[in-house]
Amino acid sequence: AQKVTQAQTEISVVEKEDVTLDCVYETRDTTYYLFWYKQPPSGELVFLIRRNSFDEQNEISGRYSWNFQKSTSSFNFTITASQVVDSAVYFCALSEPNTGNQFYFGTGTSLTVIP
């Protein structure tokens, strides 16, 4: 079973639009960590955020914001006023200490921002 589901395979938005990338996870552990990474065409993974399971506060960092909802097992990522440089593949990931902190990656969402 897929532990991390990113249902949106590809999204295209026009520059300056807001866009939300969905992430739904599955775990039986009470302690776990959620991550978002950006992978531009160069291939290098860029760390965006880490959230532990005990911290449900939403976070905002510039144009980026994250909505963590344990009740729905979701950790969605919103980009406000999107820019062309935001075009990339975005991965959501889950880490469980009980399984050696192995990373479970979602299948990724490819975001294209059209100028």
Added chain:
Amino acid sequence: GAVVSQHPSRVICKSGTSVKIECRSLDFQATTMFWYRQFPKQSLMLMATSNEGSKATYEQGVEKDKFLINHASLTLSTLTVTSAHPEDSSFYICSARLRVVTGEQYFGPGTRLTVT
């Protein structure tokens, strides 16, 4: 922040030859490193977990005799693709675990392997 490097960034080799990819944690010691493989437009798939001083743990379906992993020091892990074939062409990414408790991993920039 923690930095992980990979070398080479790109490599082209002929079918049947072996290729070694290095993964180094530059400013921290990593007892555990991970190797991932990523095919075009797909997600990262964990190949193996490399622990310093011991044998690597391979994921199901990954041939340990084909993908040799060595983690000889706290800052270096190597992946050797032996007798490479065109189907081994892929993007290989390593990561190093910084903190056990939080599971933080720092990823290398990746190595693009093309086997002709």
